[in-house]
Amino acid sequence: MLNKNNIQPTNWKLSKSTFLKGNQCVKALYLNKHHWNEGTPPTAEQQELFNRGRKFEAKFRSEFFGQQVDITKVLGKNFKYYKGYTEEYLIKHDKGILFEATFIEDEVMVMVDVLKKNQNNSYDIFEVKLHTELTQVVWEDLAIQNYVLQKALGDKINSFHIVYRSSEGEYIIREVREELKNLELNISELLENYKSILQQKEIPDKEMGAQCESPYPCNFREFCSQF
Ligand code: SF4
Incomplete structure (x- = not known):
């Protein structure tokens, strides 16, 4: 049994969701960090x-995996301890299944829906989406996870799957590592840009446009439409 009191906290600058926000609009990325109270609730x-x-x-998760540890049930909203908990768990267990295993690399945090550690010290990864097709934003989501996980686990990754839905509601489980290699997305450059934007003193200048609705309706539309 892990002792939660021995786990060290870790901070981060970007997460998977803020990376995706930056891809949609750098102003939204900035507002989300520094003026989050201006956003409208869902x-x-x-x-x-x-x-x-x-x-x-x-x-x-319940249909495909038996005994497991869900970190959200152990640590609740203490997110800064998730990475330390993940590390401790993986050191102390030869094999096992973790929900919301957390990794931070280049100051970017990602949480894995299902991480399976195998006896031979390899890992199988599953990201679950309600989507019925793999849109650009889903690929970007997978790409940032893959970027962090490659740095954290490297060639110990045995498989990386997206789990999504057929039109009949069945699970589609697809291995995506080869497809991710061919994705044209300069993640390290994007991350440097987003980190530097977050350090600015002023809100980035950005006119409202198509990005306010796609891929998701932005929660700062009311705020931006005032100016
Ligand atoms: S409303 Fe549009 S311009 Fe304003 S932050 Fe959102 S996406 Fe950017």
């Missing part, structure tokens, strides 16, 4: 979609 429809996603993920 609509009932958005909340419902989020809840459906959580249920889909929970069902996949």
